[in-house]
Amino acid sequence: MSESPKKILVPVDFEEQSLIAMEQGAHVAKLIGAEIVLLYVIEASGIISRFMSKQVDDDMRKEIEAKLDELVDQLKSKHGITATKMIARGSVYDKINEVSDMVNARMIVMGASGGTGLRRRFIGSNAFRVVREASIPVITIKGKHHRDGCKNIVLPLDLTKETREKVTKAIEYAKLYGADIRVVSVLFTTDEFIVNRLTRQLSQVKSVIEKAGLNVTAEIIKGIRGEGSLGEIVVDYANKVEGDLLLIMTQQEVDFTPAFVGSAAQEVINKSDIPVLSIVPTPKKDLTEFTPY
The missing domain is CATH 3.40.50.620 (HUPs)
Known part of the structure; x- marks a missing residue:
């Protein structure tokens, strides 16, 4: 059949x-x-x-x-x-x-x-x-122009339990489009434990994407509360790096940093002129620590 x-x-x-x-x-x-x-x-x-x-x-x-x-x-x-x-x-x-x-x-x-x-x-x-x-x-x-290609996929990451799946999806779509990946994490804290954890995770993510044969950059942006929301910072970054596709997950669980859900995800969808790809995570065991394949 x-x-x-x-x-x-x-x-x-x-x-x-x-x-x-x-x-x-x-x-x-x-x-x-x-x-x-x-x-x-x-x-x-x-x-x-x-x-x-x-x-x-x-x-x-x-x-x-x-x-x-x-x-x-x-x-x-x-x-x-x-x-x-x-x-x-x-x-x-x-x-x-x-x-x-x-x-x-x-x-x-x-x-x-x-x-x-x-x-x-x-x-x-x-x-x-x-x-x-x-x-x-x-x-x-939301944007007024159709994009024929996709050179840069913007991947905002936070410390959630779906990081591994999100990175896997980004790799999948980057290979499909022949695109580079721009990883970005936004921190609204100076807590040393959280900063070190995110830095370590970001390094692991970058390494995994490179091993998949893709070009990747990774950046941490320090946000200041009251001077720009998570959604605004991500959209501004995507515009700065000339992103062609923004990849977000929509039902993540909260860990140490604000989860990229609810008002933040809605803000990105409403404000980004760059197409937004929203992925629904599958239920799974705790994968807070990103482990390379």
Whole structure:
């Protein structure tokens, strides 16, 4: 029995940001040999749905299908990628994650900001909730320009239990893109124990990445409380080193330094014009100390 094709789910609302995300999704699809599933979610907003006649509903669905068909044809003619379309009704973030499970998607690629007015809610306010609840990697796109390549992957690290898995994922994506890795850790403390521990961990991480045959730099940034949040510092660093992809994990456990979750992750997704790849860690035993393979 032949293996089912890899699939990337791309939610669209036909606004500029979601179409930029579609182009980014097409680039990834070509790299991994995947198909694209275009998803449009009709928001079921109670009162509006009750007063919408069946004729109006049918007409709207036909219009959406026609626009999706155009995008499917565009992906085929421009990129040589097989794409399919789906329309769902309900809560945007619920349906995105539900459909990703249903089609067994390998990844979700979506805009981190929508268009104007009410349609902004479609993607903008739902992006982080999708990231937080997704069981697969999610790339969120906020910048206005599609990036064809990826030369620098920015890898922010803290002292969490998922460091090893995060580094492994960074190596995997760096090899896929042919990219270098820029490791950065932010410290808001001068505690000698924590500083020494992070310095040792950073050295181990750098060594492992080098042994994987990749170019890597590693840097510690000392933050000052009240003069820039963790998310702001990471985004500024990513811009400074001309990063093409920011890799974060979304459900880490707290150790000694602030975990890169919650408001920090949301801030990165909302403020970074660089695409953000969010990885959900798998449950595992304590791996706080990074041990080389």
